[in-house]
Amino acid sequence: MRILNPERLDAFFATIATTWDLRLPILLPDASRAIGSFGDGPPALHGGAVLAKPTAAFFPHQGTIFTAADGVLLEPPSPPRPLFVLGFTPRDLDCLCFIDRFFADGWRDDIYFRTRQTAIIAGLSGFCGAGGSLIPPAGGNCDLELFWDHSAWLVIHYSDAGRDIAAELPDSATAAAEELFRQLSSSPPPEEGEAVLRRASELLRANRVPDAFWAEIGDRCIACTGCNLACPTCTCFGVQDWRSATRVERSRMWDSCQLDGFMREAGGHNPLGSEAERTRRRIYHKLAADPEKWGEISCFLCGRCDAACPTGIGIVAVARELVARFG
Ligand code: SF4
Ligand code: SF4
Structure with a gap:
């Protein structure tokens, strides 16, 4: 050393x-x-x-895929x-x-x-x-x-x-x-947030959280995308072509699951058509879907989304509320 x-x-x-x-x-x-x-x-x-x-x-905000x-x-x-x-x-x-x-x-x-x-x-x-x-x-x-x-x-x-x-x-x-x-x-100090996330994950996976909860939480989202843009484990991106007469550059840019167009399909159908569904998806993805796919919760309590969210619905705030009510 x-x-x-x-x-x-x-x-x-x-x-x-x-x-x-x-x-x-x-x-x-x-x-x-x-x-x-x-x-x-x-x-x-x-x-x-x-x-x-x-x-x-x-994984920068915008990156070239090919030219x-x-x-x-x-x-x-x-x-x-x-x-x-x-x-x-x-x-x-x-x-x-x-x-x-x-x-x-x-x-x-x-x-x-x-x-x-x-x-x-x-x-x-x-x-x-x-x-x-x-x-x-x-x-x-x-x-x-x-x-x-x-x-x-x-x-x-x-x-x-x-x-x-x-x-x-x-x-x-x-x-x-x-x-x-x-x-x-x-002997690192205990992290209280870990227990809250674990319990919230159990409740989500056991389907113990009603839609009404997500309607209430989603109502607080102003779709500023701060939570996704700050999160080191958010990896969703959209693809955009930039064209001139002779040249095309395809690049990818961060996307946000809190935006209305995130999953909207070409035919107009939107499987995540309300803030309630989008907010549920953001939290559910990290606490329930990722543990099933990867064997671990994909939030590591870096604190950024709770610091960034102007309306107080970062992941730990939501998990705390969820556990207090249903858990
Ligand atoms: S606290 Fe978790 S969900 Fe929030 S930004 Fe950090 S890793 Fe992402
Ligand atoms: S930071 Fe908060 S208000 Fe902004 S999109 Fe995320 S959840 Fe919604």
Whole structure:
């Protein structure tokens, strides 16, 4: 385990940026934080999960599927420099593992894996959450992890690539710092939201939630799509062609199951024709359909949809209400 003192952080990032396209939490002019390119703003590692999903590095809001000119398919652009993405909380890393499985299933999604398979993933944890709160250690699921111990970053590697990067740092962590990390890794604080989601999942799968509940919750949705756009495990997209006289580019863009047109068919029929049905579908998909298909709930409590929803119907808020009433 290595140690990275705050005054050496910029030099460490500059070294990484010579090899990788480094993305990390940066401070924006409006004082919010986002995952951005190194050099686009001051690094801002403290403050917890950034609101925008870090998985967007591999599944961006808009991505080109192919381009053709004069009826001939053009070769895709040469692969970009490999990414080094820092800023995944442990819950974000769980989300990333889930969508890695999703995009590898059946027809492997080569657009996703073009950037994902060469990327270095770095987690962020320790006493760097909102207001200095503890983000429990990830303990894996990434190449390396930066853990803030109140005065410096401990750098823990989990892969060969992570080991080589950590080896750039000259100083080893103290025995006391290593012990703190081990203790927090072996006994992470309990997460109350997990029990709520599990119970809500059971109730949904047992068909114990009436339509009237979804009518009431759906009434509160203003279709702003913030929940889907923020969610690291939402993977739905629509396809759009951009044409000129000689050229066509097909791209995909994130879609939102809270929008009226999400499942509307060409003939006009809409299987999700009301906000109640769409809201039910958003929650049911993560808590009931995905456990059946993937063996796990596909919400990992990253907190983004509850933070983003202006009307208070993020997944944990809905699950709490559902359990309180039916459970
Ligand atoms: S908390 Fe919300 S945004 Fe985060 S993984 Fe769960 S459903 Fe997605
Ligand atoms: S964030 Fe809330 S209001 Fe906006 S689409 Fe999602 S559920 Fe509806």
